Amino acid sequence: MGMTITEKLLTAHSHAGPVAPGDLIQARIDLIMCHEVTTPPAIRMLKDHGMDKIFDPGKVVVMPDHFVPNKDIKSAELAKDLRQWVQDNGIEHYYELGRHGICHSLLPEQGHVVPGQTVIGSDSHTCTHGAFGTFAAGIGSTDLAAALYTGELWFKAPETIRVNLEGSLPAGVYSKDIVLELIRQIGVDGARYQALEYHGEALKELSMEARMTITNMAIEAGAKCAVMAADEVTLDYLEGRAKTTEWTIYTADDDARYARELTIDVSQLEPIVALPSLPSNGRTVASLAADEKEPVDQVYIGSCTNARIEDLRVAAQIMKGQKVKPGVRVIVVPSTSTAWKLAHDEGLFDIFYEAGCVISTPTCGACLGGHMGVLAEDEVCVSTTNRNFVGRMGHPGSRVYLVSPATAAATAIKGVLTDPRQYL
Amino acid sequence: MQGKAHLYPRDHINTDEIIPARYLIVHAEAELARHAMEDIDADFVNQVAKGDFIVAGGDFGCGSSREHAVWALRGAGIRAVLADSFARIFFRNAVNNGFYAIEIDGISDKVTNGDQLQLDPEKGVVQNITKGEEYRFSPFTDYFRDVITAGGLMKYLAAR
Numbered sequence: 304m305g306m307t308i309t310e311k312l313l314t315a316h317s318h319a320g321p322v323a324p325g326d327l328i329q330a331r332i333d334l335i336m337c338h339e340v341t342t343p344p345a346i347r348m349l350k351d352h353g354m355d356k357i358f359d360p361g362k363v364v365v366m367p368d369h370f371v372p373n374k375d376i377k378s379a380e381l382a383k384d385l386r387q388w389v390q391d392n393g394i395e396h397y398y399e400l401g402r403h404g405i406c407h408s409l410l411p412e413q414g415h416v417v418p419g420q421t422v423i424g425s426d427s428h429t430c431t432h433g434a435f436g437t438f439a440a441g442i443g444s445t446d447l448a449a450a451l452y453t454g455e456l457w458f459k460a461p462e463t464i465r466v467n468l469e470g471s472l473p474a475g476v477y478s479k480d481i482v483l484e485l486i487r488q489i490g491v492d493g494a495r496y497q498a499l500e501y502h503g504e505a506l507k508e509l510s511m512e513a514r515m516t517i518t519n520m521a522i523e524a525g526a527k528c529a530v531m532a533a534d535e536v537t538l539d540y541l542e543g544r545a546k547t548t549e550w551t552i553y554t555a556d557d558d559a560r561y562a563r564e565l566t567i568d569v570s571q572l573e574p575i576v577a578l579p580s581l582p583s584n585g586r587t588v589a590s591l592a593a594d595e596k597e598p599v600d601q602v603y604i605g606s607c608t609n610a611r612i613e614d615l616r617v618a619a620q621i622m623k624g625q626k627v628k629p630g631v632r633v634i635v636v637p638s639t640s641t642a643w644k645l646a647h648d649e650g651l652f653d654i655f656y657e658a659g660c661v662i663s664t665p666t667c668g669a670c671l672g673g674h675m676g677v678l679a680e681d682e683v684c685v686s687t688t689n690r691n692f693v694g695r696m697g698h699p700g701s702r703v704y705l706v707s708p709a710t711a712a713a714t715a716i717k718g719v720l721t722d723p724r725q726y727l
Numbered sequence: 728m729q730g731k732a733h734l735y736p737r738d739h740i741n742t743d744e745i746i747p748a749r750y751l752i753v754h755a756e757a758e759l760a761r762h763a764m765e766d767i768d769a770d771f772v773n774q775v776a777k778g779d780f781i782v783a784g785g786d787f788g789c790g791s792s793r794e795h796a797v798w799a800l801r802g803a804g805i806r807a808v809l810a811d812s813f814a815r816i817f818f819r820n821a822v823n824n825g826f827y828a829i830e831i832d833g834i835s836d837k838v839t840n841g842d843q844l845q846l847d848p849e850k851g852v853v854q855n856i857t858k859g860e861e862y863r864f865s866p867f868t869d870y871f872r873d874v875i876t877a878g879g880l881m882k883y884l885a886a887r
């Protein structure tokens with residue numbers, strides 16, 4: 304019987320025979336991502352159980368990213384614990400401030416992610432890495448500890464939902480709009496326990512950066528993982544950056560079994576906004592009546608979803624020669640040090656500065672209401688991040704709207720939610 | 728296992744609500760417990776007695792992978808969460824901590840806040856003592872049961 308990409312990936316990494324949905328398996332892990340929030344508890348667990356050896360330090364990539372530069376004494380202690388553990392275990396792939404970045408942007412950018420891997424990280428958006436044809440899933444701290452020690456982890460093989468992206472994206476509409484539309488259609492638990500497998504002409508046209516925005520938000524549909532078969536775009540991206548040349552490209556069999564199949568004609572899409580407080584509350588920006596557009600206090604262009612160099616270019620293109628609406632704070636946070644440097648060299652910071660934005664070093668920061676842009680009660684933020692749950696970016700009484708970088712930039716200029724196509 | 732039900736019948740109660748990110752700078756269970764469910768119900772921690780249950784709607788624990796959500800609830804005294812369904816990372820984290828996350832479709836409609844419940848995970852039964860009702864669920868598979876009874880994945884691995 305035919306297999307989906309996820310079934311093939313899990314089969315290749317388990318001791319059992321062919322893996323079918325529902326099977327409980329132990330999978331070998333190729334790449335483990337660790338950051339400073341969820342790794343210190345795992346370090347403590349390993350110590351408590353006398354398991355002080357990592358199965359293969361070369362497969363572990365570590366970076367502080369959530370609360371850096373350290374926001375307070377307690378977060379400084381977390382980062383310190385992480386750094387000490389890296390030294391004690393001789394972990395080579397460690398990204399200190401200055402070369403750091405948000406985990407899910409940094410790992411692919413630095414060439415750690417290649418097709419055919421199993422990737423885990425103690426962070427729910429680890430599903431991002433499925434854009435490279437990997438099995439990539441977010442897990443908790445205990446899972447992390449177990450995988451660091453044994454090199455394996457238990458998984459229940461998921462069913463797969465096939466998503467066909469057909470047509471061609473119109474100008475002003477981006478991969479963020481595609482994924483917000485998908486989540487609008489299937490809901491925040493529409494793919495619970497399942498894998499999302501992407502196909503279609505529109506997918507082929509998307510860059511790796513744009514693809515990662517889609518796989519990033521698989522967890523917002525409840526999915527275990529998202530996967531896209533590696534193709535020429537993937538191989539081009541890996542050229543000169545992949546840390547290994549050993550990879551395997553898996554494609555879905557024609558007779559693979561899917562739990563469900565759905566098709567989105569992306570040529571019909573418009574810029575979308577997810578209204579508070581669920582990522583599934585999608586509406587086209589154009590459909591919002593004037594009284595549905597509340598004045599915006601903050602625009603946030605950041606996070607592992609949409610703060611790669613392409614995203615910054617899109618936002619800058621719209622803001623060029625424009626001014627931020629008085630009363631609006633605009634925070635631009637490139638997702639990695641490399642993206643920061645590129646944006647700087649390309650003159651994007653001048654554009655953002657002239658428009659009236661503030662620019663920060665890479666950090667998760669305000670995305671999770673951590674620091675560098677936390678919202679007060681009743682404040683409204685239009686954000687390029689992935690979650691708009693109650694209290695996500697600060698006070699439980701604040702409200703977050705999720706959009707593409709283009710819509711965020713247009714909104715910064717007008718001070719209310721704005722369709723970016725008028726600036727193209 | 729017997730305790731009082733704390734009912735939150737809504738779907739999609741997410742980990743940002745169970746333990747807001749602003750408290751993730753620590754991972755000591757007792758400290759996290761002080762803020763459990765704070766953004767949904769500021770009085771939650773004062774209402775919970777050791778051994779109580781949370782009863783919730785579907786997709787409980789969706790959102791971030793923070794295991795702090797399980798630790799905060801357990802630290803506050805919660806013995807088990809009984810929900811219509813669970814988000815997958817929360818479910819994993821629960822099993823890995825030897826904490827019961829029990830899926831019973833429709834339970835959030837049947838239980839009233841404050842009901843006395845009794846859980847028998849081996850038999851796959853929840854008794855509602857207040858109402859004289861019984862709710863059944865499929866008992867855990869061998870692997871999950873072994874991990875949970877060992878007290879979590881780390882203890883399970885250490886024992887092998």
Ligand code: SF4
Pocket residue numbers: 369405406407426428605606607608666667668670671688689
């Ligand atoms: S940017 Fe936001 S969503 Fe991404 S890893 Fe950081 S906190 Fe999580």
